Amino acid sequence: MNTDDVLGKAPLFAALDRESAAALRTSISEVTLSKGQTLFSENETGDRLYVVLEGKIKLSRTAPDGRENLLSVLGPGEMFGELSLFDPRPRTASAIALTDVRLAGLGHDDLRPWLTGRPEVALHLLRALAQRLRRTNDVLADLVFTDVPGRVAKALLDLADRFGQRIDDGIRVHHDLTQEELAQLVGASRETVNKALADFAQRGWLRIEAKAVVILDLERLHNRSR
Amino acid sequence: MNTDDVLGKAPLFAALDRESAAALRTSISEVTLSKGQTLFSENETGDRLYVVLEGKIKLSRTAPDGRENLLSVLGPGEMFGELSLFDPRPRTASAIALTDVRLAGLGHDDLRPWLTGRPEVALHLLRALAQRLRRTNDVLADLVFTDVPGRVAKALLDLADRFGQRIDDGIRVHHDLTQEELAQLVGASRETVNKALADFAQRGWLRIEAKAVVILDLERLHNRSR
DNA sequence: GCCGCGCGGTGGGATACGTCACAATGACTG
DNA sequence: CAGTCATTGTGACGTATCCCACCGCGCGGC
Numbered sequence: 001m002n003t004d005d006v007l008g009k010a011p012l013f014a015a016l017d018r019e020s021a022a023a024l025r026t027s028i029s030e031v032t033l034s035k036g037q038t039l040f041s042e043n044e045t046g047d048r049l050y051v052v053l054e055g056k057i058k059l060s061r062t063a064p065d066g067r068e069n070l071l072s073v074l075g076p077g078e079m080f081g082e083l084s085l086f087d088p089r090p091r092t093a094s095a096i097a098l099t100d101v102r103l104a105g106l107g108h109d110d111l112r113p114w115l116t117g118r119p120e121v122a123l124h125l126l127r128a129l130a131q132r133l134r135r136t137n138d139v140l141a142d143l144v145f146t147d148v149p150g151r152v153a154k155a156l157l158d159l160a161d162r163f164g165q166r167i168d169d170g171i172r173v174h175h176d177l178t179q180e181e182l183a184q185l186v187g188a189s190r191e192t193v194n195k196a197l198a199d200f201a202q203r204g205w206l207r208i209e210a211k212a213v214v215i216l217d218l219e220r221l222h223n224r225s226r
Numbered sequence: 227m228n229t230d231d232v233l234g235k236a237p238l239f240a241a242l243d244r245e246s247a248a249a250l251r252t253s254i255s256e257v258t259l260s261k262g263q264t265l266f267s268e269n270e271t272g273d274r275l276y277v278v279l280e281g282k283i284k285l286s287r288t289a290p291d292g293r294e295n296l297l298s299v300l301g302p303g304e305m306f307g308e309l310s311l312f313d314p315r316p317r318t319a320s321a322i323a324l325t326d327v328r329l330a331g332l333g334h335d336d337l338r339p340w341l342t343g344r345p346e347v348a349l350h351l352l353r354a355l356a357q358r359l360r361r362t363n364d365v366l367a368d369l370v371f372t373d374v375p376g377r378v379a380k381a382l383l384d385l386a387d388r389f390g391q392r393i394d395d396g397i398r399v400h401h402d403l404t405q406e407e408l409a410q411l412v413g414a415s416r417e418t419v420n421k422a423l424a425d426f427a428q429r430g431w432l433r434i435e436a437k438a439v440v441i442l443d444l445e446r447l448h449n450r451s452r
Numbered sequence: 453g454c455c456g457c458g459c460g461g462t463g464g465g466a467t468a469c470g471t472c473a474c475a476a477t478g479a480c481t482g
Numbered sequence: 483c484a485g486t487c488a489t490t491g492t493g494a495c496g497t498a499t500c501c502c503a504c505c506g507c508g509c510g511g512c
Contacts, residue, residue, distance in 0.1 A: 061363070063371045064452065071363060086349070087356035092363060115345060122348035123312070123341065129355040130313035136362045137287070137297060137318065143369045144413035145289045148499070178459065187370035189500055194461060208460095226290065373468070404489065415470055420491060434490095436478090 027110035031103045033057075039095040039103070046084035046091045047108035052076050055101030056163075056176050059093040060184065070185040073098065073177065075163055079128065085111065086129075098176045143187055146225075149196040151186040153225035156206070160215055167214065174212040200224075233330060236277045236305050253336035257329045259283075265321040265329070272310035272317045273334035278302050281327030282389075282402050285319040286410065296411040299324065299403065301389055305354065311337065312355075324402040369413055372451075375422040377412040379451035382432070386441055393440065400438040426450075 031050070033039060040046055042062060052074050059071040059080060071093055074080055084091050085108050115122050142151055156173060164171040177185065183193040197213070200206050205221050207214040215221060233251070257276070259265060266272055268288060278300050285297040285306060297319055300306055310317050311334050341348050368377055382399060390397040403411065409419040423439070426432050431447050433440040441447060 061367055063367065065371075067371060069367055069370050071366075083356045083360060086352040087360070089360075092360055115349065117345075119342035119345060119348060122345065122352065126312040126348065126351060126355065129352065129359060130309045133309060133355060133359055133362065134313070134315075134318055136359065136366065140297075140362065140366055140369065140413075141287055141289065141295055143366065144295050145291075145293060179461095180459080187366075190460090191462085191501080192499055198461075405491095406489080416490090417471080417492085418469060424491075436489095 024106075024110075024114060027106065029105045031105050032101065033097040033103070034100045035097055037097050039097070040081070040091055041094045042092060043090045046081060047088070048105045049079060049082040049085050049111065050095075050106075051079050051104045053102040053104055056098040057101050057103070058096050058098050058177075058181065060096060061093050068184050069187060070181060073159070073175065073185065082125070082129075086125075098181075148186065148188040148192045149199065150225050151188065152182070152193055152196045153200070153221050155182065155186050156213060156215065157218075157222060157225060160218075164215070170207070170214045170216040171218065172209075172212060172214050176211050178211070233277060233279070233303075236303055250332075250340060254330045254332055257331050258327065259323040259329070260326045261323055263323050265323065266307070266317055267320045268318060269316045272307060273314070274331050275305060275308040275311050275337065276321075276332075277305050277330045279328040279330055282324040283327050283329070284322050284324050284403075284407065286322060287319050294410050295413060296407060299385070299401065299411065308351070308355075312351075324407075374412065374414040374418045375425065376451050377414065378408070378419055378422045379426070379447050381408065381412050382439060382441065383444075383448060383451060386444075390441070396433070396440045396442040397444065398435075398438060398440050402437050404437070 030053070031039070039050070039057065054076060056073060056075050057080070058073050060068050061071060062068050072080075080095065081091070083089075115125075142154060146154065156175075159175045160171050160173045163175060164173045166172075175182070179194050179197070180190045183190040186193065197206075197208060200221065201208050203217075203220070205215070205217040205224075207216060256279070257265070265276070265283065280302060282299060282301050283306070284299050286294050287297060288294050298306075306321065307317070309315075341351075368380060372380065382401075385401045386397050386399045389401060390399045392398075401408070405420050405423070406416045409416040412419065423432075423434055426447065427434050429446070431441070431443040431450075433442060
């Protein structure tokens with residue numbers, strides 16, 4: 001997929017007509033990272049927003065004692081790093097490439113005139129943030145009410161929605177996460193996540209592959225997640 | 227405090243000069259609820275945003291099995307119900323009065339012209355949502371990394387910041403929550419929260435009063451929360 | 453091609469917390 | 483003013499999950 005098509009799916013650009021979008025693109029800078037590289041770290045000052053063009057990137061926070069948790073895993077078309085832009089404070093998460101990744105970056109100064117001149121852009125961004133807030137509240141409720149296997153199932157289904165591809169015997173979800181990272185994403189220890197996955201595989205609901213799973217029984221996995 | 231002073235603290239109005247704010251006030255409707263009354267419920271369609279003028283209100287979600295959790299407790303100057311406005315979907319939480327409460331309500335149709343015409347208002351709202359998202363991410367991390375007593379301490383300190391008043395021997399935090407509600411706020415059972423509070427009181431860090439606590443040793447309570 | 457190390461897999465305590473059960477206290481109501 | 487109901491306080495018990503320890507595998511580097 002080419003750059004324009006991917007950008008068109010991002011909320012920032014969705015609101016713009018073709019010419020406006022083309023104009024905005026002139027102030028965009030492209031960044032590429034290879035797997036494992038850090039784009040930015042917690043506590044840095046940040047005044048850039050990014051859209052993933054290709055590949056995957058993770059947003060992660062580190063607790064004072066060194067333990068980590070993942071806020072999200074982002075793929076093509078998804079936006080991040082905008083909080084420091086709307087609310088000028090240091091970054092509250094680090095962004096690290098899960099695969100080789102290509103990004104579109106847009107600075108505060110480039111964006112501001114677009115926001116003040118085009119109210120429909122601001123409205124789209126408000127909507128994007130509102131959706132994120134809803135989503136985050138859902139995750140929060142899951143942490144309180146759902147057990148680890150349930151959260152693992154939920155996370156896999158979510159990843160399947162965004163990254164899944166149909167193959168003959170199911171849906172291949174190439175999440176590009178180690179089990180350690182998957183554990184950080186659902187807020188549990190690697191061991192318990194491993195056991196949950198093993199249990200699901202045992203029941204025939206999915207097959208485990210390297211940094212991926214193939215979902216074989218969507219129905220039951222979905223039931224387990226509720 | 228009078229209505230204008232309270233509204234001035236809300237992000238929606240903070241961006242406006244005096245005349246603009248006065249003009250916007252003409253489209254505001256005032257609502258009063260008595261303790262225990264419901265302003266709106268989950269799954270209702272909602273196109274109104276509210277600012278608390280006086281009293282306290284809680285935002286709560288109900289899981290399919292009936293268990294509840296509180297998203298937040300809001301006091302004077304704080305805004306809520308805006309998500310359904312920026313992202314037109316049913317409400318994802320119910321709003322219930324903790325005390326007798328007076329609210330300013332503003333409808334979608336009234337607000338939109340203000341957003342499109344005044345980019346600084348949209349920017350302020352983006353900032354408010356960005357702050358909320360950061361906050362929610364913090365709470366999320368606490369659920370993963372902090373034990374129940376720690377979360378209770380954190381919640382009390384937060385409530386103290388917003389509702390605390392200095393008295394001779396400490397800070398009185400009149401939160402207007404039952405222990406059940408406090409438990410729902412920190413994502414734990416009532417019993418565990420009760421025991422944590424008893425332990426804190428035992429250590430002389432605080433004194434328990436009806437729907438309130440008096441914080442006696444801010445220092446240690448703060449240490450316990452980290 | 454061998455070695456090392458990151459990653460995946462699995463078992464066995466230890467424990468924080470939820471659930472249950474019940475008593476004591478306080479607040480509202482007829 | 484009595485009685486009822488909500489709220490608080492506290493113990494016993496079961497268990498999900500964390501933490502630790504260890505093993506095997508495979509991949510990448512030297």
